[in-house]
Amino acid sequence: MKISTEMLKGVLEGIVLQIISEGETYGYEITKNLNDHGFEDVVEGTVYTILMRLEKHQLVTVEKKKSSLGPARKFYQLNDTGQQRLTLFWKHWTFLTAQMNHLKEDHHV
Template sequence: MDDLTEMLKGTLEGCVLEIIGGEETYGYAITRRLNELGFTDVVEGTVYTILLRLEKNGLVQVTKRPSGMGPPRKFYALNDAGREELATFWAKWEYLSSRINNLREGGR
């Protein structure tokens, strides 16, 4: 699939929220997860900027833990604000995707 970067704007952050909401995890693993979910071109740098943004906006709780396989990992978990943001994201996604699919089917 060719370049999706513009289309990912606004949705990739929601995807990261969803992954974190499923289980406490860390940046490197999130990137790998996204890749295997079909977001093949998403790279680490992108995920880390999103994680820093989530942290700055107070949507996640961060815990640093040693790894054994390399440098220490920063684990991310959703807090209440994060869960709320995730729900908002899905509401927006549903709204937008339904409008777009309507448009495609002749526009009603």
């Protein structure tokens, strides 16, 4: 299903935080994970922009590691601040989806 870019922008950072929370990972793996879970329109450039923002806001720990397939890769892990942001994201998501479902039920959509 094609999701509007604006709607996706609002949740993509939280989704990336969730993926990183599952274990150390790098940009291409995150993009592949998103694509494998139905977010086919998300490209590496979008993911790398989010990763740079997460790094800037100190929500992740970053470690460069050598790769046998080419240049060193940046691996990302969620730190405590990132975990707090992820927890807040899910609280907001739960509230928002509950309100949307109530609205949908009230209007018999």
